[in-house]
Amino acid sequence: MTNLEKRKIKSLFIISFIILILYTHTSHSNENGKILSYAAGCYGCHTSDPNEPYGGGYKIKTKYGIFITPNISKDKNHGIGKWSKTDFINAVKHGISPSKKPYYPVFPYNWYSNMQDExxxxxxxxxxxxxxxxxxxxxHDLKFPYKIRDMLWLWRLINKNLQKNQITNLDISKINRGEYLIKSVVHCSACHSPRTFFSIIKNHENLTGRTKSHKSLKDGAPNISIDKIKGIGSWSQSDIVFFLQTGIKPDGDFAGKDMSKIIENGTSYLNKEDLENISMYLLSSKNK
Ligand code: HEC
Ligand code: HEC
Known part of the structure; x- marks a missing residue:
């Protein structure tokens, strides 16, 4: 073999190695991005037609009126194709748009504020x-005065002042993955925690259930604390994992509408280890 041939083979090796690294890196982050996007409900809330994933148009009925989710595909004119990474982080973690307007908290940025930037x-x-x-x-088709977006500055102020209700600065290094997923990604407390006026969560750590917010809305959610009678303290770890994969409860009953959506478009995409971490947290003394 000539020296030239040897050098060619060597550079071919180096190039394939770089391609391999780039490939495994992007496919890893894409896989993580995909799983989190399902688990966090981005897909579920921003998709009304499965042929147009992330095209928005999904309707959310609330006592304030009907919210219609926006297109978050990367289309430059109709979606968020012109957004920078910072725009995206500001929207998802802080609920502020690129034109510095506040978003309605139906977009659960209050939970995502604890998600890691990566x-x-x-x-x-x-x-x-x-x-x-x-x-x-x-x-959106909202009632007066909720349709006035600038009113949200006031809401944000009240919400922020009730600091004890917030999970601010969750220390990711001190908690396990299950707690991270529950408190920031899958945001179980958005439905399973009691709320006060203006739909402000009483305490994000409290999963003792929520009563209906309005008589025409069936948006109540049961107690999923560790309490053996009122909550799910009598479920085993594998009962919870199985439920979050399939929607089937230990007594053979199926999950109701809102929860089955969370399972179908969300938790069923998580791997077994993540689901085990979630169930471990739910059955720990932290979930009183
Ligand atoms: C419970 C439903 C729901 C979930 C879950 C949800 N969103 Fe949204 N999202 C909304 C609604 C409703 C709006 C519009 C808010 C407004 O108009 O103030 C919105 C707005 C947005 C916007 C702003 C778009 C624009 O054109 O200004 C982005 C970006 C976004 N969501 C991304 C995400 C991502 C990423 C996730 C997952 C991490 C997610 N959303 C999860 C309901 C949801
Ligand atoms: C969009 C609102 C919503 C979110 C988010 C949500 N749930 Fe639920 N969940 C419900 C509703 C409503 C029910 C009652 C319907 C039913 O029985 O399935 C329910 C039922 C359940 C049950 C069955 C309780 C029982 O006693 O039958 C469990 C367990 C549960 N949820 C766990 C979770 C966990 C864990 C998370 C987060 C990973 C979560 N849920 C997120 C709305 C939600």
Whole structure:
């Protein structure tokens, strides 16, 4: 073999190695982005037609009126294709738009505020590789005075002042993955925690259930604390894992509508280890 041939083979090796590293890196973050996007409900809330994933148009009925989710595909004109990484983090973690307007808290940014930036950027990268949707955003159909977006500054102020209700600065290094997923990604407390006026959560750590917010809305959610009688303290770890994969309860009953959506579009995408971590947290003394 000549020296030239040897050098060619050597550089071929180096190039394939770099390609391999790049490939495994991007596919890893894309996989993480995909799993988190399902688990966090981004897919479920921003998709009304499965042929147009992330094209928005999904309706959320609340006592304040109907919210219609926006297109978050990377289409430059109809979606968020012109957004920078910082725009995306500001929206998802802080609920502030690129034009510095507040978002309505139905978009659960209050929970995502504890997500790690790398995880959010993995979602951003994953969206980058999804097909574009040309769906045009519809405006929400809200009652007065909730339709005045600037009112949200007041809401944010009240919410912020009730600091004890917030899980601010969750120390990711001190908690396990199950607690991280529950408190920030899958946001179980968005439905399973009691709420006060203006739908402000009483205490994010409290999963003792929520009563209906309005008589025409069936949006109550049961107690999932460790209490053996009122909550799910009598479930085993594998009961919880199985439920979050399939929607089947230990007594053979199926999950109701809202919860089955969370399972179908969310927790069923998590791997067994993540689900075991979630169930361990739910059955620990932290979940009183
Ligand atoms: C419970 C439903 C729900 C979930 C879950 C949800 N969103 Fe949203 N999202 C909304 C609604 C509703 C709005 C519109 C808020 C407004 O108009 O103030 C919104 C707005 C947005 C916007 C702003 C779009 C724009 O054009 O200004 C982005 C970006 C976004 N969501 C990304 C995400 C990501 C990423 C996730 C997952 C980590 C997610 N959303 C999860 C309901 C949801
Ligand atoms: C969008 C609102 C919503 C979110 C988010 C949500 N749940 Fe639920 N969940 C419900 C509702 C409503 C029910 C009652 C319907 C039913 O029985 O399945 C329920 C039922 C359950 C039950 C069955 C309780 C019983 O006694 O039958 C469990 C367990 C549960 N949820 C766990 C979770 C966990 C864990 C999370 C977060 C990983 C979560 N849920 C997130 C709305 C939600």
């Amino acid at each position: 995880d959010i950027l993995d979602i951003f990268d994953y969206l980058n590789n999804m097909p574009l949707s040309k769906n045009i955003n519809s405006s």
